[in-house]
Amino acid sequence: MTDKVIAFTVVKHLPIGLKVQLRDGRTGIIRIRETSWRAEDRQRWQELYPLEWSSQAVLIDDYERLELSLRLAENDPWEHVPGRYKRGQVVKGIVTGVVTYGVFVEISTGVRGLLHTSQFPKEVGQGALEIFWPGDHVLAKVLHIDVKLRRISLGLARPQPTIDHPGEDSGYQKRKPSPLRPVEEPPSHMSLERFLGSDSPRHHILVIEDDREQATAISTWLQKIEQRVDLAYCGRDGLALLEKEIPDIVLVDLGLPDMSGIEVIRQVHQCWPVTRCVLATDWARADEHSAELEDLQSLGVIFLLKPLLPDDLVDMLLEIGGGEKQSSDRELQLALREELSTTDLTKRPLHKSIRILLEQCHRQLGFDAATLFALDTVQRTVQIIESHGDGLINLRALPSLIYSPVRDVAEDRDQVVITELREKDRGRFQYLLEFYPLVACIGMPVPSGVAIRHALMLLDNHPRAISEGGMAYVEAVALVIGALLDRQTAQEKAILVQRTTLLGHLTRGLVHEINHRISGLYTRLGKLEDSLEKINRSISAGKDTETGISDASANLSSIRETIEAIVKTTRQLGNIAKRPKDEFLRLDELAQNALNLLKDTSDRAKVRVSIIPPEKLIVLRSQGTAIEQVLINVILNAIQQIEESHACKDGWVQICFEAHDSPESADISRIIIQDNGPGVHARQWEQIFEVGFSTREEGSGMGLYISRSLMESLGGRLYVAESYILGGTTFVLELPHQF
Numbered sequence: 022m023t024d025k026v027i028a029f030t031v032v033k034h035l036p037i038g039l040k041v042q043l044r045d046g047r048t049g050i051i052r053i054r055e056t057s058w059r060a061e062d063r064q065r066w067q068e069l070y071p072l073e074w075s076s077q078a079v080l081i082d083d084y085e086r087l088e089l090s091l092r093l094a095e096n097d098p099w100e101h102v103p104g105r106y107k108r109g110q111v112v113k114g115i116v117t118g119v120v121t122y123g124v125f126v127e128i129s130t131g132v133r134g135l136l137h138t139s140q141f142p143k144e145v146g147q148g149a150l151e152i153f154w155p156g157d158h159v160l161a162k163v164l165h166i167d168v169k170l171r172r173i174s175l176g177l178a179r180p181q182p183t184i185d186h187p188g189e190d191s192g193y194q195k196r197k198p199s200p201l202r203p204v205e206e207p208p209s210h211m212s213l214e215r216f217l218g219s220d221s222p223r224h225h226i227l228v229i230e231d232d233r234e235q236a237t238a239i240s241t242w243l244q245k246i247e248q249r250v251d252l253a254y255c256g257r258d259g260l261a262l263l264e265k266e267i268p269d270i271v272l273v274d275l276g277l278p279d280m281s282g283i284e285v286i287r288q289v290h291q292c293w294p295v296t297r298c299v300l301a302t303d304w305a306r307a308d309e310h311s312a313e314l315e316d317l318q319s320l321g322v323i324f325l326l327k328p329l330l331p332d333d334l335v336d337m338l339l340e341i342g343g344g345e346k347q348s349s350d351r352e353l354q355l356a357l358r359e360e361l362s363t364t365d366l367t368k369r370p371l372h373k374s375i376r377i378l379l380e381q382c383h384r385q386l387g388f389d390a391a392t393l394f395a396l397d398t399v400q401r402t403v404q405i406i407e408s409h410g411d412g413l414i415n416l417r418a419l420p421s422l423i424y425s426p427v428r429d430v431a432e433d434r435d436q437v438v439i440t441e442l443r444e445k446d447r448g449r450f451q452y453l454l455e456f457y458p459l460v461a462c463i464g465m466p467v468p469s470g471v472a473i474r475h476a477l478m479l480l481d482n483h484p485r486a487i488s489e490g491g492m493a494y495v496e497a498v499a500l501v502i503g504a505l506l507d508r509q510t511a512q513e514k515a516i517l518v519q520r521t522t523l524l525g526h527l528t529r530g531l532v533h534e535i536n537h538r539i540s541g542l543y544t545r546l547g548k549l550e551d552s553l554e555k556i557n558r559s560i561s562a563g564k565d566t567e568t569g570i571s572d573a574s575a576n577l578s579s580i581r582e583t584i585e586a587i588v589k590t591t592r593q594l595g596n597i598a599k600r601p602k603d604e605f606l607r608l609d610e611l612a613q614n615a616l617n618l619l620k621d622t623s624d625r626a627k628v629r630v631s632i633i634p635p636e637k638l639i640v641l642r643s644q645g646t647a648i649e650q651v652l653i654n655v656i657l658n659a660i661q662q663i664e665e666s667h668a669c670k671d672g673w674v675q676i677c678f679e680a681h682d683s684p685e686s687a688d689i690s691r692i693i694i695q696d697n698g699p700g701v702h703a704r705q706w707e708q709i710f711e712v713g714f715s716t717r718e719e720g721s722g723m724g725l726y727i728s729r730s731l732m733e734s735l736g737g738r739l740y741v742a743e744s745y746i747l748g749g750t751t752f753v754l755e756l757p758h759q760f
Contacts, residue, residue: 026094030075034067036300036314036324037307041078041089049087050304051078052326054333058092058130064340086304098131099171105129106163111178113745116157117331118242124153125331126161126175134173136161141177142747144666153746154245155331156703160748180697180749182631182675224269224338225249229259229285230301231278239272239329247704248338256280260288267293270341272325275302275310283313290320297341299323370734371509372407378498379409386491388479390414390457393467393502394422396431396474403427406475418455425453430464430476437464438492441484461485465495469503471510477502512730515712515723542583549576606648608639608692608756612676615652622657626664628672630656635678639690641758647731648756651739652692654724655752659696661717666699673697688758693742697749706741732756 029049033040038052055078056066070091078089079097106112106128114126114134123137136159138149145152153159165174226243230236231254240250251268253259256277263271271289275282286298300314300322307314307326314324323340325333379391390410396403403422408414422428426449429435439462442450453459459480467475477499552573559566609632616623616630623630656674663672679691701709701716708714712726725739732739737756744750 025080026077027080027089028075028077029089031070031072034072035307035311036318036322037302037326039066039070039091043087047087049080049089051089051091053324054326054330054336055081055088055090055092058096058098060332060336060339063336086308088304092131098129099168102132102166102168102173106166106173108163108165110163112161112163112175114159114161114175116153116155116159116746119149119153119155119245120238121148121150124149124159126159128161128173128175132173134161134163134175136175136177140164140175145747150241154702154704155242156246157700157746158703158744160745177747180695180745182629182673182695182697222342223247223249224341225251225266226270226272227251227253227259227262227268229253229256229271229273229277229282231255231274231276235274235327235329239334242331242334256282256285259285263289263293263296267296270297270299270337272299272301272337274327275300275306283310283317286317286322290322297321297323299325299337301325301327301329303327370736371505374505375407375502376409378502379407382477382479382495382498383410385494386463386479388461388463388481388485389483390480392478392480394427394431394476394478396423396428396476398432398472398474403431410480413458415456418452421452422456425456426450426462426464427453427476427478430466430478431474434466434468435464436466437462438487439463440487458482461487463487463492463495465499467499467503467506469506469510471506475502475506512727512734515727515730542580545576545580545583549573549580552576602644602646603642604645605640605642606645608641608678608690609635611645611648612652612678612692615649615656616676619653619656619660623660623674626660626672628660628663628674630660630674631676633675633677635680637680639678639680641690641756643735643756647735648754651728651731651754652694654728655694655739655754658724659694659698659750659752662698663696665717671697689737690756690758692754692756694752694754695749696751700746700748701741701744701750702746703744706744709741710739 027043029041029043029051031039032042032048035050038050038054039056041049041051043049053063053066056070057063062069076091077094078091079093080087081090081093082088112128114128116124117127117133118125121138123135123140125133126136127133141149141152159175160178160180161175162178163173164176165172167173226248228236228240228243228250230239230252233254236252236254240252243250251262251266253262256273256279259271259273271286273282273285273289277285282300282302286300289296289298298317298320300317302310302314302324303326307324318324323337325337375393379393382388382391388410390408392408392410392414393406394403395406401423403419405419426435426437430437439446439450439459442460442462447454450459453462457480459482461481461484463479465477465479467477469475477495479495552569556566556569556573558564559569612632616632619630656676659674660672663674674694674696677693677695679693681689681691705716709716710725710729712723714726729739732754735756737754739752739754742751742753
């Protein structure tokens, strides 16, 4: 390999890249991958690098034919490696490839290192293919750099707690924590990370490749980024699979043993024209079949040059996208989302979600007021849940609505549609007219399984034309509201059940703690009895009683402290069972209470749990019971993950705090929970919060789901800020300030 820079001119667009001519008359190739570091530019390579375009490129191969790199001439990232990285430096990287002997990690754009399996912890006991997925984040340490050969050897870096020996009197030196940004962030435009973070659709891909090792490597990589893959090792087997099920993409090797990959693609295009075809070939075969490849290019075939790298596969998937049908479906989905915002609604408190829906009804249909009523069928009362719009509402008439069409809609599930109120209808609408001077209205029952019945009422004091589309819109909004109500009810029940489960888990630790303190209490009571007996003897003998009284006082004080500790422990447990209510809270005290309740669990798991006190007092108004439940869930999850993966050695969990007072945005505070557990795959950062999902065999899949639901009900957030495979996870509880 050489870094010689050569001037060139583009003379032809080949299916696999640019054919260029050098000043000395020789010709060379710039493959698509080497045109730019940016994936979006590589997708537009023919437009960006037209015929007769001249520039300079770096010669990277002159063995069989000249191969050049335009992107290396633009910016060779290896030029900056000696000054940017050094031996022993800790870096963050993204897994781009996984092989049997290790993991390829991109630590900056265009710079990859190898994390060899010999660097894995002994207790892991698994191969790289099982541990790491493409797109995972890795905290690595630079072991060796060879700039000439463009190789970097990496080892795993294990995060260290900010406090090595927790305890108020331990005399440790506190370091200011920065758990959200522990190391230099890699550039955000890495193609693989961008692809995994996008909404790109998942495809069914048929790989036809006779080299079994190559086929396994391609299929494994694609499966790790959640693509569905079928394998065939010859053309006939591939076509037979197509007869059974049509994939989205067929990736074919040109040099198959039984028939040409070109022939396979032609048959696929003829029989299954909606399937996108990708042809993989090497330089020699590409040159040999150049005319045929140009014909296939006119059919929309994508060409990849072997050996295939993850970048090539990512570019292929980005270029193919979702196809015409999926694209139109996605546009429809985005339009519906913009109208009803159902995805965002599930992440908001219920009352805010309903308010948004009522605002949309008001805006889309033009009625003066949109109101959601609740009818208690037992107490026979009507209440307003949310209302939006103009006009005067007479709240004194609210009790009489039980005799109005509001009851008909909510309890009897009747639809009420009035385009212009007639005189004969005034008797039926008497009490609703006292509430609002309506002329037109729509009443839509809200279907839900909750005990309280609901009615969505749109009211206007002018005549209104009501179309079928308008009615369908109101019905859709009512369905969404019903789903939100059902979801809220289900979450409340799940929270109570999970709280009960937590109480059962914590009770074991509570009993152990109380038994431990009671056993000490008996000892102190015995000492108190001895002190009292000593005082009696001193009085009888006329001796000084000062020493005995001092001993008795000390024993009484010790007994009092023990009893107070028992009462405090039982009260902390009892607080979890209380009904949540708004109160002023100190975040560090909440965290300490959670740690006290989990002390027995962490001790048995041999996991150190510590708190870094905030630099300043953080007080906010919220529901302490709910936040404690979230803290216990997240910390307990970390302890259990560490216990299973680390064989109870050197596990730790650490909690710290951040307060942000910004004039540009709402004030928020964060509770940051960092551990050195096994980490979470990047693809699962959101999935772990889904109901029923658990990475542990014995996990219920409820703890983190409930925790996120509780945080959202408080107007806050719970999310994974960072996670490194075999290097720990950082969870963040984000709470708004409410006073």
